Amino acid sequence: MRLALIGFGVVGQSFAEIVSAQSAELSRTYGLRPRIVAIVDSKGAAVSPGGVDLPSALRAKKDSRSLGGLGGVYREGMSAIDVIREVDCEVVVEATPSDLTKGEPGLGHVRAAMKEARHVICVNKGPLALAMPALIELAGHNGVIFKFSGTVGGGTPVLDLAKKCLEGCTIDSIRGILNGTCNYILTKMSSEGVDMKDALSEAQRLGYAEADPTADVEGLDSACKLVITSNYVLGTSMSIRDVDVTGITGVTMEDISSAASEDKAVKLIGHVGDGARVAPETIPLTHPLNVSGTFNAITFDTDPAGEITLVGKGAGGRETASSVLRDLIEIRQDFAK
Numbered sequence: 001m002r003l004a005l006i007g008f009g010v011v012g013q014s015f016a017e018i019v020s021a022q023s024a025e026l027s028r029t030y031g032l033r034p035r036i037v038a039i040v041d042s043k044g045a046a047v048s049p050g051g052v053d054l055p056s057a058l059r060a061k062k063d064s065r066s067l068g069g070l071g072g073v074y075r076e077g078m079s080a081i082d083v084i085r086e087v088d089c090e091v092v093v094e095a096t097p098s099d100l101t102k103g104e105p106g107l108g109h110v111r112a113a114m115k116e117a118r119h120v121i122c123v124n125k126g127p128l129a130l131a132m133p134a135l136i137e138l139a140g141h142n143g144v145i146f147k148f149s150g151t152v153g154g155g156t157p158v159l160d161l162a163k164k165c166l167e168g169c170t171i172d173s174i175r176g177i178l179n180g181t182c183n184y185i186l187t188k189m190s191s192e193g194v195d196m197k198d199a200l201s202e203a204q205r206l207g208y209a210e211a212d213p214t215a216d217v218e219g220l221d222s223a224c225k226l227v228i229t230s231n232y233v234l235g236t237s238m239s240i241r242d243v244d245v246t247g248i249t250g251v252t253m254e255d256i257s258s259a260a261s262e263d264k265a266v267k268l269i270g271h272v273g274d275g276a277r278v279a280p281e282t283i284p285l286t287h288p289l290n291v292s293g294t295f296n297a298i299t300f301d302t303d304p305a306g307e308i309t310l311v312g313k314g315a316g317g318r319e320t321a322s323s324v325l326r327d328l329i330e331i332r333q334d335f336a337k
């Protein structure tokens with residue numbers, strides 16, 4: 001199966017590493033032979049119909065932050081849209097940075113790929129947070145499969161657990177901790193008594209938070225994931241504009257101490273059921289959602305199975321790349337039907 005990989009950062013490189021390391025096993029176990037025929041970053045593209053040499057591409061990117069070191073297969077200035085239109089492939093993997101105001105450049109890439117009848121795997125939350133119903137319709141119209149497991153929960157199979165393993169149950173509401181950065185900060189504040197500024201600096205030093213942490217601490221990243229989960233699992237047609245969002249920047253040490261005195265913890269919780277909101281809430285220390293550090297947790301309130309909570313790492317290059325691989329295997333299996 002021929003793939004174009006758009007975005008060669010943390011997730012894109014992790015995916016290339018996994019494909020390179022596991023090719024024999026993927027073929028043996030799933031009949032899947034992924035061939036990455038194009039890799040695009042912000043400056044250009046490496047294109048090779050026989051498959052880009054992945055170890056060389058990874059080395060070039062690590063050594064010089066550029067795919068230029070690949071020599072003849074590199075085309076400086078070739079854009080993702082050029083690649084999507086001109087390079088023969090069955091699947092486009094979209095892994096460029098998430099933009100939550102316009103959704104670009106990912107939204108344009110996803111639309112172009114679907115119009116060219118390519119299946120799409122998107123780890124970028126922006127296009128889905130802003131235009132998920134329209135993209136699902138466009139995929140149906142063009143007869144392509146649209147997968148986006150990595151947008152919620154990193155490698156933790158939040159979306160597919162709810163969709164595939166809870167068939168026959170009604171899901172009445174969803175509640176979850178959907179952002180590892182905020183959870184790390186709140187955990188640090190409560191367990192070590194450090195204030196928010198110091199906890200955020202530590203999160204940035206450890207690579208858990210971006211240099212610009214606004215989308216995380218203002219609750220927007222959680223809101224995106226809530227929208228994607230709700231639309232996929234509950235069949236709503238929301239965008240991020242429909243979510244009432246309060247981030248964690250107003251949480252004080254007094255709030256944390258006051259919650260602790262009642263055996264509770266302050267957590268940034270996304271909720272959809274009676275409306276959709278993201279806000280700091282207190283939950284009992286014994287509640288299954290009371291996970292620490294960068295973990296994510298999500299509870300589906302179902303009938304008749306009751307509350308089901310899934311806990312896992314919400315981000316990370318390799319973890320998220322594993323979800324891309326899951327999506328790819330599913331596309332392969334749909335092909336084979």
Ligand SMILES: NC(=O)c1ccc[n+]([C@@H]2O[C@H](COP(=O)([O-])OP(=O)(O)OC[C@H]3O[C@@H](n4cnc5c(N)ncnc54)[C@H](OP(=O)(O)O)[C@@H]3O)[C@@H](O)[C@H]2O)c1
Nearest residue numbers: 007008009010011041042095096097098105123124315316
């Ligand atoms: N990292 C995680 O743990 C994680 C988890 C879940 C979801 N995600 C989502 O996955 C996506 C990728 O994340 P990441 O951590 O891999 O980001 P990243 O390390 O910043 O990598 C982004 C890549 O996109 C490339 N890029 C930027 N603009 C482009 C354009 N116009 N055309 C083509 N390529 C372009 C960049 O090029 P240069 O290399 O030239 O800068 C870079 O290679 C994001 O949307 C993120 O929200 C990430």
